[in-house]
Amino acid sequence: MADILQLSRAVINKIAAGEVIERPASVVKELLENAVDAGASRIDVLVELGGSQLIRVADNGCGISQDQLELAVASHATSKIMDADDLFHVDTLGFRGEALASIAEISQFQLRSRTEQADAGAELEVVGGEKRPLVPCGCPPGTTIEVRNLFYNTPVRRKFLRTTQTEMGHVAEAFTRIALAHPQIHFSLRHNQKQLHDLPPVDHWSKRIGHFFGRELAENLLWVENEADKIKVSGYVANPTFSRSHNRMQYLFLNGRHIRDRSLQHALGEAYRGLLLSGRQPIAFLRLDMPAEAVDVNVHPTKLEVRFRDGRQLYSQLLGTIRNMFLATDLTAQIEPAATDQQGPEASMDPGRLSQHRQQLVDWTRGETSRLTATSGEAPNQVDGITAAAAWRAGTPAELATALGQAVVAGSQGSAVEAAELQTLGTSLGVQLHNRYLVAEHENGIMVIDQHALHERVLYEQLREKIANDALEVQRLLVPEPVNLTAAEAAAVIESRDELAALGIEVEPFGGDTVLVVAYPAMLGKLSPAEILRQVVEQLVAENRPPERRDLIDELLHSMACRAAIKAGDSLSLDEVISLLLQRHLCQDAHHCPHGRPTALVFTKEELDRRFKRI
Ligand code: ADP
Numbered sequence: 176m177a178d179i180l181q182l183s184r185a186v187i188n189k190i191a192a193g194e195v196i197e198r199p200a201s202v203v204k205e206l207l208e209n210a211v212d213a214g215a216s217r218i219d220v221l222v223e224l225g226g227s228q229l230i231r232v233a234d235n236g237c238g239i240s241q242d243q244l245e246l247a248v249a250s251h252a253t254s255k256i257m258d259a260d261d262l263f264h265v266d267t268l269g270f271r272g273e274a275l276a277s278i279a280e281i282s283q284f285q286l287r288s289r290t291e292q293a294d295a296g297a298e299l300e301v302v303g304g305e306k307r308p309l310v311p312c313g314c315p316p317g318t319t320i321e322v323r324n325l326f327y328n329t330p331v332r333r334k335f336l337r338t339t340q341t342e343m344g345h346v347a348e349a350f351t352r353i354a355l356a357h358p359q360i361h362f363s364l365r366h367n368q369k370q371l372h373d374l375p376p377v378d379h380w381s382k383r384i385g386h387f388f389g390r391e392l393a394e395n396l397l398w399v400e401n402e403a404d405k406i407k408v409s410g411y412v413a414n415p416t417f418s419r420s421h422n423r424m425q426y427l428f429l430n431g432r433h434i435r436d437r438s439l440q441h442a443l444g445e446a447y448r449g450l451l452l453s454g455r456q457p458i459a460f461l462r463l464d465m466p467a468e469a470v471d472v473n474v475h476p477t478k479l480e481v482r483f484r485d486g487r488q489l490y491s492q493l494l495g496t497i498r499n500m501f502l503a504t505d506l507t508a509q510i511e512p513a514a515t516d517q518q519g520p521e522a523s524m525d526p527g528r529l530s531q532h533r534q535q536l537v538d539w540t541r542g543e544t545s546r547l548t549a550t551s552g553e554a555p556n557q558v559d560g561i562t563a564a565a566a567w568r569a570g571t572p573a574e575l576a577t578a579l580g581q582a583v584v585a586g587s588q589g590s591a592v593e594a595a596e597l598q599t600l601g602t603s604l605g606v607q608l609h610n611r612y613l614v615a616e617h618e619n620g621i622m623v624i625d626q627h628a629l630h631e632r633v634l635y636e637q638l639r640e641k642i643a644n645d646a647l648e649v650q651r652l653l654v655p656e657p658v659n660l661t662a663a664e665a666a667a668v669i670e671s672r673d674e675l676a677a678l679g680i681e682v683e684p685f686g687g688d689t690v691l692v693v694a695y696p697a698m699l700g701k702l703s704p705a706e707i708l709r710q711v712v713e714q715l716v717a718e719n720r721p722p723e724r725r726d727l728i729d730e731l732l733h734s735m736a737c738r739a740a741i742k743a744g745d746s747l748s749l750d751e752v753i754s755l756l757l758q759r760h761l762c763q764d765a766h767h768c769p770h771g772r773p774t775a776l777v778f779t780k781e782e783l784d785r786r787f788k789r790i
């Protein structure tokens with residue numbers, strides 16, 4: 176082996192730069208963070224050729240006094256912390272004192288700055304880590320940093336740069352994250368002289384979100400807020416009719432810093448469970464505000480990841496906050512009557528609302544219409560409220576005939592007592608279509624019900640109520656049923672015996688990884704005891720299972736209800752349809768399945784009348 180040598184400052188800085196500065200977007204991020212830390216109210220970014228040629232960030236913040244300029248570009252020099260203790264109370268975006276030194280090492284770097292008190296500014300140039308003499312310059316208070324020819328002296332890095340478009344995409348994302356986190360600051364971004372964003376300060380966060388992602392999304396955000404133990408979760412999640420195929424629109428801001436956190440993203444996904452089609456991801460803009468000491472931000476070179484003191488607590492706080500909001504929100508997608516005027520239905524509705532309703536219907540009917548399209552070979556040429564519903568209702572002639580047949584049966588020969596009962600509830604007709612949806616008359620129009628979602632809700636409420644009243648009937652097995660599990664599952668089951676017993680599932684260790692089911696809730700008789708146990712085991716060993724017993728029991732209830740409920744695709748007899756419709760009126764929150772998904776959509780009479788041009 177060769178002798179051990181102390182590395183030169185240049186090499187040390189290049190190594191540090193390798194960690195922090197991966198691409199032009201990293202420079203933009205660091206410079207923007209410094210400008211925010213400097214208290215700027217206006218920050219302008221100019222980028223040329225995706226940032227490989229020039230990045231300029233100009234701010235009107237506090238500036239750097241002339242005698243400090245050289246220190247600003249020295250490595251491990253910062254004004255933001257003083258000792259190691261401060262690492263646990265970081266309230267600025269930066270604190271490592273490495274960014275400027277790193278950037279200056281691998282570019283042609285120029286810093287001009289002036290404090291409010293100084294009559295003139297000063298300019299410092301650093302080329303490949305070599306400082307040039309300070310020179311005075313005229314400039315307004317604040318700081319402007321120009322970074323040219325990034326990686327010019329690290330050819331390998333430069334080779335890794337992707338196309339201008341790709342790099343610019345990353346730059347724009349870095350810009351977006353910081354501009355989203357600080358709506359009170361005026362930001363702008365130009366690329367090759369083209370203005371991409373000009374974002375004046377806004378009073379409502381949703382306006383800034385709208386600037387980036389469109390007004391339609393901004394108008395469909397749902398506010399969530401919750402504070403516990405000085406930890407505040409607040410912000411917006413999108414109405415489930417808006418989603419993405421990726422999770423990049425899940426913005427989390429911790430004390431004003433954009434972060435990524437797998438566990439919290441998982442919580443978000445859980446909150447939307449059942450609300451989104453599979454493969455779709457929620458959209459969210461959430462702020463987490465907590466005392467700086469509740470989190471360690473010094474675990475990742477670019478501070479993208481952090482470590483929470485109590486990650487589990489935060490997980491359940493986030494999940495609970497969003498889920499409660501969904502349960503309290505009526506997501507039943509109503510086709511609301513438009514304001515009566517003479518201009519026709521389209522003109523009388525606010526275009527935003529109209530397209531929102533369309534989107535809801537389009538999303539909702541997508542499954543059905545695409546299936547119909549596949550069989551009939553022709554796409555529905557217009558997909559709005561009623562045409563979508565008509566396409567869905569009509570199906571093939573044979574399906575239509577069956578549907579009508581069932582309707583006639585329901586109308587005339589159905590169990591007389593129950594039909595009468597339905598009528599008193601304002602529901603006179605129950606039809607099952609496609610073994611999946613029930614259609615019923617509703618006092619305001621037509622109601623389309625998701626049979627699985629409704630049944631799940633009904634079961635969930637019945638189970639919950641019985642447990643609350645200690646009235647759950649438990650079926651004891653004459654011969655306990657052995658269930659083979661993995662070691663981790665068996666341990667989790669035995670550890671949660673009390674919780675399971677509260678749900679009517681009684682288990683006993685049987686040695687090895689086998690567990691005996693001794694008793695189970697009689698209500699779930701349709702499922703085998705082993706099936707019931709397996710369903711809840713999944714929840715028990717889930718990586719992020721809820722820490723609170725109450726939450727866990729609730730989670731297990733959801734699972735059991737979901738597993739035991741009739742499925743989409745199950746054919747129901749007329750009596751079953753009617754009985755399900757009757758139960759709908761018995762449950763407290765018939766609008767939602769336990770996951771918060773709507774159980775029913777209502778097409779109002781007014782809307783139907785309007786669409787048929789009766790009014
Ligand atoms: P850090 O941000 O971690 O402190 P940097 O290398 O990014 O490290 O910056 C070093 C120091 O230079 C900062 O601590 C700050 O005092 C000063 N500085 C950098 N950018 C600005 C700016 N835009 N306005 C005012 N001061 C700045």
Ligand code: MG
Pocket residue numbers: 205208209268269270272274275
């Ligand atoms: Mg910094």
